[in-house]
Amino acid sequence: MAWNEPGNNNDNNGRDNDPWGKNKNRGGREQGPPDLDEVFNKLSQKLGGKFGKKGNGSPIFGGGSAMGFGVIVVIAILIWVFSGFYTIGEAERGVVLRLGKYERMVDPGLNWRPRFVDEVTSVNVQAIRSLRASGLMLTKDENVVTVEMGVQYRVSDPYKYLYQVTNADDSLRQATDSALRAVIGDSLMDSILTSGRQEIRQETEKTLNQIIDKYDMGLTVIDVNFQSSRPPEQVKDAFDDAIAAREDEERFIREAEAYKNEILPKATGRAERLKKEAQGYTERTVNEAIGQVAQFEKLLPEYQAAPGVTRDRLYLDAMEKIYSHSSKVLIDSESSGNMLYLPIDKLISQSQAQSTKARSGDKSSSEYDGIELESSKNGDEANQTDSTNSTRKGRF
Template identity: 80%
Template sequence: MAWNEPGNNNGNNGRDNDPWGNNNRGNNGGREQGPPDLDEVFNKLSQKLGGKFGKKGGGKGPSFTNGGVIGIGVIALIAVVIWVFAGFYTIGEAERGVVLRLGKYDRIVDPGLNWRPRFIDQVTPVNVQAIRSLRASGLMLTKDENVVTVSMDVQYRVSDPYKYLYVVTNADDSLRQATDSALRAVIGDSLMDSILTSGRQQIRQTTQQTLNQIIDSYDMGISIVDVNFQSARPPEQVKDAFDDAIAAREDEERFIREAEAYKNEILPKATGRAERLKKEAQGYSERTINEALGQVAQFEKLLPEYEAAPKVTRDRLYLDTMQKVYSSTSKVLIDSKSSGNLLYLPLDKLTGKAASSKSQDSSQSDSSSIYDSVTVDSPNSDSKKSTTDTQSRTNDSRQGRY
């Protein structure tokens, strides 16, 4: 219900509901009056405060005594305490605070609880440990007048909070522009073939060096952590042709690697085989020389005996040689004049010995034959014996035994 609603008398004609202390006297239920003047409201408030902290004097405004002064002091003290407590603030572990005093740089505060005079110092925390990232990309012109789409990612962090905030305007945007400028300068000095294939690492290093030089010259308060060359591709209009060229280059590299692998496999084997043949030749040479020296020494040892008795020595050498020859052959010689008795010949053993001799001399089996002959007594027995003996010597000489 309204404060001065007509008909709301309640015995007081609505006077008790008026917050401004007005009534409707003299109005007789006429129009409602508006709020009182503000000066009157402040006067009443001053009178109430004077009644609490002092005494009234003459009924015209407050007159303050010692109690009024104490009240004002208490209020001022409370305001100071609030101002002091409002000046405490906390800087995070990964942050540093940049303090401006009346708009001028004052100092850098470390992590932890700090205090500042409120309304005098202004503190801006800056994270100096977080790794930030930005990306630069676009169509760029190469040294050989081709167009390539390049994308690069830069990771960095704040090294000097004050320089990062106030030396340059918007350090992050300035770094992005510097990255784009450095990348375009490096791409402009590179060939497209190198950009798309083997020169990516060199481009990344050169871009990082150029970017560091720009940052140092502008004194941005930023340090580069890493630069990643993300992608480089030709325009869509010529992408198929470049894909074919790259595929051909990859095939070339694959064939080269396969040839190198084959070379690495064959060359050691050939080298080892050559060394083995060389060692065998050296061994054969030494063996042949030693055998020759041994034969020479043997002949030199027989020479004095031969000079003393040439016929005896010759016969002895002949007999020794015949013994060696006939001990390894299957031929049987019988002197029919010495005895007429029938001899038992072990043909099975003789045949086995002949087969063994034939297997040992298989390389010369076509030029030599095994003859198992028995010469019987006849009018020409002497001539047959001489013929058989000559044939045996001829066969043995073919086989290198005589």
């Protein structure tokens, strides 16, 4: 007979074969599987006995459930306290909002806030940020040009950067585009593509700062860079040729200025040198003329006192100067009629050298020699006449 048949709960030895056993508190009824609620209740009672009773079994706080709740509350408070610690980086500043309202600014380091009450947002105030504005823009002379402008900036006020405008970075980008279009609209295309780039950059930076100050976005513009400007692709080749021509023009102008700076000082120095030489020659000639006049004035009384002697002396002085600069050949006219050999080639070369040397000499002395020579010719002719007459007298 099976062990679970009615009336067969004992084996031959009189032991109970029911695997679940009998619950003697229920009057010998058959017992089913254990109840899970009962198991959890027993476990709860054990935990309550450990935390809520002393050694004698009496509750400390009026019951185990109250003590367990207190422990949970303490643990929750500790977690809340430790979760409130946070760190702000060296290059950052923290903006604290208490229940959605601005409370204070937090410096770098370890800080604490009441969790779920204060909200902290960190902002890097030392990093250099950048953005770029570009697009097709209309110029003052109704041309279209493609311009690119780069802006470098940083955060100066974290609270204004976060809450003064909806998106400070996007607002700055729109402000840059607006400022750039305003400046390009007041400029000519040739100036934008060539020489006016620096002025456009300065005007754009000035206009952009005015917009930032008006909206108070908590940003500071560090630098504005004019990156590129070019005409539309349809006319790009023609503008490239025009730009190349302007560059050639500027290059030629610089070369001409360099040549002028090199030649002009030399010409000025040469003119000054010639001027000084002319002044020196004028003073020398005048002084020599004055000296010759003084010499003739001294000679005139001597000539008036003894004309013959003075004439002879002038003639001899003149001949001495003339023969000292020329080749001389002395021939005895009264000798026999033998043929004489004259070195004509040597005489010609010597006369040429002496004539060249005479040209480089003083002109005033040549004029003076000419005057003396002319005065001496008359005396020579007179002497020659006297000697001829005396010879004739001797012969007769």
